[in-house]
Amino acid sequence: MSDHGFAFLDGDAKKEIRRALLKAVALPGYIVPFASREMPVARGWGTGGLQITLSIILEQDVLKVIDQGCDGSVNAINIRNFITSVTKVMTTSKTSRASIIQTRHRIPEHELRENQVLVFQVPYPEVLTTVEPDTAQQKQMHADGDYSKLWVLLYEDTSQYGDSRISNRYPVQVNNHFVMDPSPIPKYDIPRMDNCPALQLFGAGREKRMYAIPPYTTVKPLKFDDREFKIEVFPGVCCERCGARDVFFDEVRLGSDRRYFCSDTEFCDKNMEKNDAA
Amino acid sequence: MSYVAIKGGSDAIQSSIRFFQNSLRQGQVIGDEELQKGLIFSCDRIMGEGALYSETLAAEALRRTGGDLLEAAFYLRAHRSTCKRIGEATQLSGSSMRILRRISSAFKDIEGGQILGPSCDYVIRLFRGLVEEDEGTSLSSGDPVGAGVPSAVDSLRQRDQIVLLENKEEQPFDVSRSFPLPPYPRSALMQVMSRGETGAMLAFAYTSMRGYGDVHPTIGDLRIGYMSVEFIHPFTGNKVKVGDIRVTTCEAIGSFNRDPRDGKLRLATGFGFCLGFNETKAISMSILDMAMHHSGYSVGGMDIAANPEIIIHHVDGIESMGFTNHFKLPHYVTFQADLQVLLKAKEQSDE
Amino acid sequence: MIADMDLEQLNRNNFRNCLEALARPGNVYQVYPYNHSVIMAMASMLLYPEVTFYQQTEGDWNMIKAITGTTEREAHEADYLFLDVPDKNILQDVKSGNQQNPEFSATLICGCQNLKSGTSVILSGPGVNGRRQTTLPAPVDFLELLAEKNRHFPLGVDLYFLSREHGICALPRTTQVDFL
Amino acid sequence: MNREELNFFLQQVDSDALFALVQKVQCCSEVQVIQQSTEQTLMLPVTDPVTQGTFYGGEVLVNSAIVRVNTVEGWAMVLDQHPTRALHIAILDGAYAAEVEKEAIVDLAGKGQKLHGQMNKDVDRQVASTRVSFDLM
Numbered sequence: 001m002s003d004h005g006f007a008f009l010d011g012d013a014k015k016e017i018r019r020a021l022l023k024a025v026a027l028p029g030y031i032v033p034f035a036s037r038e039m040p041v042a043r044g045w046g047t048g049g050l051q052i053t054l055s056i057i058l059e060q061d062v063l064k065v066i067d068q069g070c071d072g073s074v075n076a077i078n079i080r081n082f083i084t085s086v087t088k089v090m091t092t093s094k095t096s097r098a099s100i101i102q103t104r105h106r107i108p109e110h111e112l113r114e115n116q117v118l119v120f121q122v123p124y125p126e127v128l129t130t131v132e133p134d135t136a137q138q139k140q141m142h143a144d145g146d147y148s149k150l151w152v153l154l155y156e157d158t159s160q161y162g163d164s165r166i167s168n169r170y171p172v173q174v175n176n177h178f179v180m181d182p183s184p185i186p187k188y189d190i191p192r193m194d195n196c197p198a199l200q201l202f203g204a205g206r207e208k209r210m211y212a213i214p215p216y217t218t219v220k221p222l223k224f225d226d227r228e229f230k231i232e233v234f235p236g237v238c239c240e241r242c243g244a245r246d247v248f249f250d251e252v253r254l255g256s257d258r259r260y261f262c263s264d265t266e267f268c269d270k271n272m273e274k275n276d277a278a
Numbered sequence: 279m280s281y282v283a284i285k286g287g288s289d290a291i292q293s294s295i296r297f298f299q300n301s302l303r304q305g306q307v308i309g310d311e312e313l314q315k316g317l318i319f320s321c322d323r324i325m326g327e328g329a330l331y332s333e334t335l336a337a338e339a340l341r342r343t344g345g346d347l348l349e350a351a352f353y354l355r356a357h358r359s360t361c362k363r364i365g366e367a368t369q370l371s372g373s374s375m376r377i378l379r380r381i382s383s384a385f386k387d388i389e390g391g392q393i394l395g396p397s398c399d400y401v402i403r404l405f406r407g408l409v410e411e412d413e414g415t416s417l418s419s420g421d422p423v424g425a426g427v428p429s430a431v432d433s434l435r436q437r438d439q440i441v442l443l444e445n446k447e448e449q450p451f452d453v454s455r456s457f458p459l460p461p462y463p464r465s466a467l468m469q470v471m472s473r474g475e476t477g478a479m480l481a482f483a484y485t486s487m488r489g490y491g492d493v494h495p496t497i498g499d500l501r502i503g504y505m506s507v508e509f510i511h512p513f514t515g516n517k518v519k520v521g522d523i524r525v526t527t528c529e530a531i532g533s534f535n536r537d538p539r540d541g542k543l544r545l546a547t548g549f550g551f552c553l554g555f556n557e558t559k560a561i562s563m564s565i566l567d568m569a570m571h572h573s574g575y576s577v578g579g580m581d582i583a584a585n586p587e588i589i590i591h592h593v594d595g596i597e598s599m600g601f602t603n604h605f606k607l608p609h610y611v612t613f614q615a616d617l618q619v620l621l622k623a624k625e626q627s628d629e
Numbered sequence: 630m631i632a633d634m635d636l637e638q639l640n641r642n643n644f645r646n647c648l649e650a651l652a653r654p655g656n657v658y659q660v661y662p663y664n665h666s667v668i669m670a671m672a673s674m675l676l677y678p679e680v681t682f683y684q685q686t687e688g689d690w691n692m693i694k695a696i697t698g699t700t701e702r703e704a705h706e707a708d709y710l711f712l713d714v715p716d717k718n719i720l721q722d723v724k725s726g727n728q729q730n731p732e733f734s735a736t737l738i739c740g741c742q743n744l745k746s747g748t749s750v751i752l753s754g755p756g757v758n759g760r761r762q763t764t765l766p767a768p769v770d771f772l773e774l775l776a777e778k779n780r781h782f783p784l785g786v787d788l789y790f791l792s793r794e795h796g797i798c799a800l801p802r803t804t805q806v807d808f809l
Numbered sequence: 810m811n812r813e814e815l816n817f818f819l820q821q822v823d824s825d826a827l828f829a830l831v832q833k834v835q836c837c838s839e840v841q842v843i844q845q846s847t848e849q850t851l852m853l854p855v856t857d858p859v860t861q862g863t864f865y866g867g868e869v870l871v872n873s874a875i876v877r878v879n880t881v882e883g884w885a886m887v888l889d890q891h892p893t894r895a896l897h898i899a900i901l902d903g904a905y906a907a908e909v910e911k912e913a914i915v916d917l918a919g920k921g922q923k924l925h926g927q928m929n930k931d932v933d934r935q936v937a938s939t940r941v942s943f944d945l946m
Contacts, residue, residue, distance in 0.1 A: 042403075082402055124489075129488070130489065161543075251385065
């Protein structure tokens with residue numbers, strides 16, 4: 001074991017992250033700058049999520065880490081190992097048992113509950129980046145509630161392609177005010193952010209920003225009134241392993257062969273258990 | 279007076295070189311093997327940016343430069359000028375690589391598998407041990423990987439989901455024999471980038487990832503491994519294997535757009551290739567390729583990385599280093615002229 | 630009850646409850662005292678050299694300054710204000726951020742006897758599942774001024790009530806307070 | 810083993826063994842150096858999957874030499890800066906074609922092949938151990 005303190009970060013580093021977290025919760029969807037510390041994993045590999053998790057975690061927490069919905073993915077394993085090595089907390093793959101879930105690109109299929117915290121790893125915290133790269137301009141646009149450039153993008157895509165071309169990181173409006181980037185989750189997960197009983201925290205280490213969605217907060221995708229928000233669907237597809245339908249799937253291609261499996265591996269495991277019991 | 283100045287200068291130069299070499303003296307005892315094997319990523323950067331594959335020369339360059347990678351790459355570039363170019367090796371292609379590492383971020387499982395290979399991606403960067411290592415983990419055996427693994431992007435290609443850009447060139451351009459004029463042939467840009475400086479490529483690619491441009495790549499297929507260099511035996515006319523070289527390739531997948539050929543929607547891809555193991559560079563190159571060869575998807579934006587004029591002139595480290603350092607040359611004359619202009623202007627404006 | 634814990638352990642436990650309180654307005658969580666004081670415990674958890682504070686309360690503030698390295702400021706400049714009671718005059722003065730940087734705003738930590746009695750209100754907004762009836766340990770005029778300060782979201786102040794019984798409950802600026 | 814395989818596999822054996830065999834060839838036959846070992850470069854054309862075209866990915870340093878053994882030409886091209894090795898392999902290439910010490914040459918190249926195979930096997934085992942296994946089925 002190390003001679004580093006509990007949860008790696010020094011006390012003042014945590015206080016700085018905690019300050020930003022409290023502001024983020026009080027300002028749903030607003031991106032709060034913070035002094036992001038260098039972590040021993042590379043920038044872009046989840047250092048924002050990691051800093052949040054390490055700043056909120058307690059000895060009694062039960063941790064779940066997923067990447068693309070999978071507990072066993074190498075990056076998830078690596079991050080989980082690092083967190084447990086500096087905290088000795090219990091880990092689980094069961095969504096229902098976890099008190100902190102750090103995730104990359106997915107929200108677990110299993111419905112979240114109160115007293116759970118979902119920590120997202122975020123590559124691009126600023127929703128306006130694609131339409132306005134300048135930070136000062138972005139701040140002004142948020143202050144003015146001026147999301148017209150996003151609407152133009154949406155309009156252009158809709159008129160050319162019938163729908164937005166944004167496949168993930170779909171812009172959402174939080175609490176009818178700030179528009180934010182939900183992190184690269186699929187559109188499938190967007191409605192599941194809305195009015196969620198769990199606290200959702202977002203960390204972008206490289207960009208030195210964090211933001212939050214408090215529990216029971218409205219989260220709506222940006223869309224025209226006369227258009228339906230279409231999530232990914234997999235018509236006729238069921239998981240080859242557990243038989244689930246209407247969830248988000250991983251596609252596996254081996255040559256010309258295409259197969260589908262639940263992207264949320266724990267959800268899949270649970271279905272298997274149920275199948276076995278039946 | 280001028281005689282003295284020249285003599286003084288030449289003595290000083292000699293002494294300076296001697297001083298430089300003396301200060302690196304301890305490095306001269308480091309053997310080729312230690313440098314080639316132990317500092318493999320330094321050697322690979324040098325060979326890639328020097329655009330010449332020679333492990334012996336890379337090691338020698340490292341010793342001579344005290345590990346200054348750009349300066350070392352410069353040695354290799356310069357050495358190229360002394361060698362006769364005998365011809366071309368037979369065509370290298372990614373699928374013929376004997377794979378050490380191959381990953382795809384696009385699909386969970388792919389034909390040939392996700393092979394992590396030797397990688398520092400999951401190293402916890404701490405001097406003090408943190409994560410407890412599993413004791414005595416023996417290497418589990420698996421199916422061997424070898425060569426002939428198709429790119430993970432090929433399955434999308436087979437489904438006609440990838441834009442195939444028109445190949446407008448009969449012969450690839452060679453920027454080391456003549457430099458192209460705009461519009462720059464694709465092969466010239468690709469060659470300049472595979473010789474490009476890792477840091478410059480990374481910085482330009484990063485602008486595109488971060489908002490100045492709109493490339494949000496998915497790594498379709500990234501691999502490192504060995505490729506065979508083959509040549510034709512002059513007396514039998516048959517292919518002969520000359521040796522194996524280390525290379526890195528990357529295929530990135532971007533957003534979809536209308537394919538200019540038939541107006542159908544397909545995904546854009548970009549390609550990166552470099553000598554040696556250098557994933558950062560190959561990924562950066564694939565992103566720059568995509569940014570330059572597929573028109574932007576964003577509204578507005580200042581696409582630095584999508585401008586071939588910017589990329590072709592600014593990623594070569596040997597050139598940018600040389601020019602940056604040239605400012606150390608005397609500029610007494612031009613600066614004196616600057617001062618004169620300043621004085622004149624002051625007379626006018628400070629009245 | 631956590632006995633004999635080190636300060637960082639105290640801080641992280643208190644922070645988590647503080648975060649939960651802010652995320653779920655109206656819910657009461659527990660704060661573990663430092664030197665027998667919950668206000669001191671909050672100060673130890675929140676303060677560090679890059680932030681500033683104002684206080685109008687009993688306690689060993691020199692000790693807090695020494696262990697956190699934080700600077701004391703006037704009420705209108707301070708990031709964190711520690712008060713024995715909800716004070717309307719101080720609330721009037723505190724900063725509520727600007728449109729570009731709404732986080733440049735004050736956070737009030739107000740002491741109270743308990744969290745069970747006071748003004749009856751209905752809370753709604755982010756963190757509240759629908760509407761929630763509760764009591765807040767502050768007079769109506771204080772809460773009216775708070776509503777005024779928070780009228781122009783995202784500008785506003787965030788507030789915690791800390792009871793002598795070690796309870797904490799929070800009112801972020803997003804919470805709508807209606808009087809019964 | 811055919812003649813084209815000699816060039817690569819003979820690069821794998823140590824230089825003393827190579828030299829010993831070259832001396833043997835020189836004892837019983839006339840060896841003439843047509844082109845001394847010279848440093849040259851080869852362009853490396855790379856297939857571009859985006860266009861199916863080609864671009865140059867750099868150059869590789871080689872040494873090659875041409876000799877005549879009795880009346881038959883021999884040639885070799887080795888990777889990197891190894892002039893002597895290039896000359897020696899060229900002599901053995903010529904000797905093989907001239908049927909001089911052919912058996913010993915094949916034998917030595919076979920040793921090189923074995924060494925190379927062993928090295929590859931070690932690497933392949935390590936590579937295979939890093940395959941991510943998905944519990945999908």
